[in-house]
Amino acid sequence: MRSILATEGLGKLFRNGTKALDGVDIVVEEGSFVSIVGPSGCGKSTFLKIIAGLSEPSFGALKWNDPGGREGQISFVFQEPTLMPWATVSENIYLPLRLKGEGRADVASRIAEVTEAVGLAGFERSYPRELSGGMKMRVSIARALVTRPRLLLLDEPFAALDEITRLKLNEDLLKLWREQGWTVLFVTHSVYESVYLSSRVAVMTRRPGRIAADVPIDLPYPRDAATRVSPAYGDYCREISGRLAEAMA
Amino acid sequence: MTRDRLLQILAPTVVGLIVLAGWSAVVSWNAIPVYVLPGPAAVGASLWNDGPSLFGSLWVTLRITAAALAAATILGGALAILFAQSRILELSLFPYAVILQVTPIVAIAPLIIIWVNDAFLALLICAWLVAFFPIVANTTVGLNSADRNLIALFRLYRATRWQQLLYLRLPSALPYFLTGVRISGGLALIGAVVAEFVAGTGGQETGLAFRILEAGYRLQIPKLFAALILLSLTGIAIFALLGWISRRLIGHWHESVIPHEE
Ligand SMILES: Nc1ncnc2c1ncn2[C@@H]1O[C@H](COP(=O)(O)OP(=O)(O)O)[C@@H](O)[C@H]1O
Ligand SMILES: [Mg+2]
Numbered sequence: 001m002r003s004i005l006a007t008e009g010l011g012k013l014f015r016n017g018t019k020a021l022d023g024v025d026i027v028v029e030e031g032s033f034v035s036i037v038g039p040s041g042c043g044k045s046t047f048l049k050i051i052a053g054l055s056e057p058s059f060g061a062l063k064w065n066d067p068g069g070r071e072g073q074i075s076f077v078f079q080e081p082t083l084m085p086w087a088t089v090s091e092n093i094y095l096p097l098r099l100k101g102e103g104r105a106d107v108a109s110r111i112a113e114v115t116e117a118v119g120l121a122g123f124e125r126s127y128p129r130e131l132s133g134g135m136k137m138r139v140s141i142a143r144a145l146v147t148r149p150r151l152l153l154l155d156e157p158f159a160a161l162d163e164i165t166r167l168k169l170n171e172d173l174l175k176l177w178r179e180q181g182w183t184v185l186f187v188t189h190s191v192y193e194s195v196y197l198s199s200r201v202a203v204m205t206r207r208p209g210r211i212a213a214d215v216p217i218d219l220p221y222p223r224d225a226a227t228r229v230s231p232a233y234g235d236y237c238r239e240i241s242g243r244l245a246e247a248m249a
Numbered sequence: 250m251t252r253d254r255l256l257q258i259l260a261p262t263v264v265g266l267i268v269l270a271g272w273s274a275v276v277s278w279n280a281i282p283v284y285v286l287p288g289p290a291a292v293g294a295s296l297w298n299d300g301p302s303l304f305g306s307l308w309v310t311l312r313i314t315a316a317a318l319a320a321a322t323i324l325g326g327a328l329a330i331l332f333a334q335s336r337i338l339e340l341s342l343f344p345y346a347v348i349l350q351v352t353p354i355v356a357i358a359p360l361i362i363i364w365v366n367d368a369f370l371a372l373l374i375c376a377w378l379v380a381f382f383p384i385v386a387n388t389t390v391g392l393n394s395a396d397r398n399l400i401a402l403f404r405l406y407r408a409t410r411w412q413q414l415l416y417l418r419l420p421s422a423l424p425y426f427l428t429g430v431r432i433s434g435g436l437a438l439i440g441a442v443v444a445e446f447v448a449g450t451g452g453q454e455t456g457l458a459f460r461i462l463e464a465g466y467r468l469q470i471p472k473l474f475a476a477l478i479l480l481s482l483t484g485i486a487i488f489a490l491l492g493w494i495s496r497r498l499i500g501h502w503h504e505s506v507i508p509h510e511e
Contacts, residue, residue: 054401076405082398086420086502098416099406127502147406 038204325384379440391425
């Protein structure tokens with residue numbers, strides 16, 4: 001399969017002397033769902049920020065397959081919904097297009113489409129404070145998808161949500177990914193979540209982070225509740241947990 | 250009307266009535282002369298009789314207050330936006346804004362009244378000096394308080410500085426700015442009154458402060474009280490009006506103005 005990006009020996013040394021990443025090698029294939037699991041503070045967020053261009057690598061290389069690089073291809077979902085509280089759901093989703101200079105009327109159908117896709121139809125005029133945590137996260141995802149990105153970066157997006165909401169959002173995200181075919185780089189600290197969602201799980205070491213293991217998850221899609229109770233799923237969870245324990249040692 | 254709302258009106262009303270009754274009793278029991286401390290009835294009568302002439306003076310003071318607040322709002326907001334655009338500008342000018350703020354207006358007012366020939370303008374400048382700092386300071390904090398992740402998001406989507414200001418920093422700063430304006434509303438009134446005190450007679454038109462001085466000199470104490478009451482009511486009205494505007498502008502999203510649910 002064609003890759004969308006690759007890093008070679010990517011590292012990050014902060015000005016205060018903290019070395020967050022030390023030689024990350026990873027290849028991300030077009031259309032794959034790659035999760036990164038690792039202990040807290042190992043540099044996962046730093047890695048996503050470098051991919052997004054919000055931070056520069058200190059050494060190593062980040063290579064994009066397309067000559068255009070990341071330009072206009074990437075969306076980011078943070079751990080917090082990060083919505084503008086003064087703006088309605090629709091206005092929040094419209095933001096990336098507004099910043100590109102698109103007129104509201106010209107993209108109305110696109111906004112309606114993603115709003116529907118994330119299950120927020122009927123809440124267009126609500127303000128963030130009127131929504132539950134899970135619904136706010138849906139707005140955040142819709143805002144990321146409205147630009148039709150090729151690569152979606154998610155940094156522990158569901159970590160603050162309750163278990164039931166989290167499972168539902170996992171399913172819905174997976175469904176959208178299957179329908180729309182973008183590539184995902186998903187950071188989580190939950191082994192179960194990573195195995196359920198991903199076509200591949202990369203395990204990171206303690207700080208400074210490196211990729212300690214890169215495990216393809218050969219569970220068939222579509223995945224559902226039955227996946228979670230299958231023996232193969234349990235095996236993968238055990239394997240990733242073991243790798244994580246090694247990486248933290 | 251909920252119980253809470255009822256209490257909100259009832260409790261201060263009861264306190265007010267008790268104070269008025271106590272005041273009235275103290276004055277009549279001790280037979281305090283009206284030129285020392287008039288009772289509520291005498292003050293009420295004065296408010297009724299002198300009201301029309303006092304209103305003319307209130308109007309003068311109110312015009313100065315409103316003009317000063319408007320100038321403080323526009324210039325204070327603009328200065329804060331400039332500060333947000335240039336760190337150098339903020340670092341070089343902010344200390345002087347602080348100096349202006351900490352220097353008592355009574356101390357500068359005589360100078361300003363000497364330097365500026367136009368009486369209205371001189372008073373306006375004094376009131377403006379007192380009013381503008383809270384707006385500058387609050388708005389500056391507000392402009393810098395935009396959510397870090399939202400700023401990152403704007404960078405990710407290659408937002409221009411102008412877009413970031415317009416769609417992110419200004420809306421983030423709005424609640425801070427409005428708080429500043431509310432503080433400044435009261436200060437502008439105080440500034441206008443202090444400046445009028447210093448100026449003495451303000452030419453052909455005299456503000457409420459001068460009427461207070463005048464009533465004091467002539468031992469027309471009930472009139473002095475009437476003027477004071479008008480002044481307080483004006484302050485309350487300004488505060489309430491600015492609070493109402495604030496709720497209209499940000500009530501639908503900002504925590505500070507959202508009523509708590511039962
Ligand atoms: N701007 C920064 N300056 C200095 N150190 C930082 C900065 N950002 C993150 N770090 C440090 O780098 C390490 C990795 O951070 P992060 O990427 O957020 O970890 P993770 O997301 O895996 O929990 C942490 O020890 C953190 O304190
Ligand atoms: Mg993190």
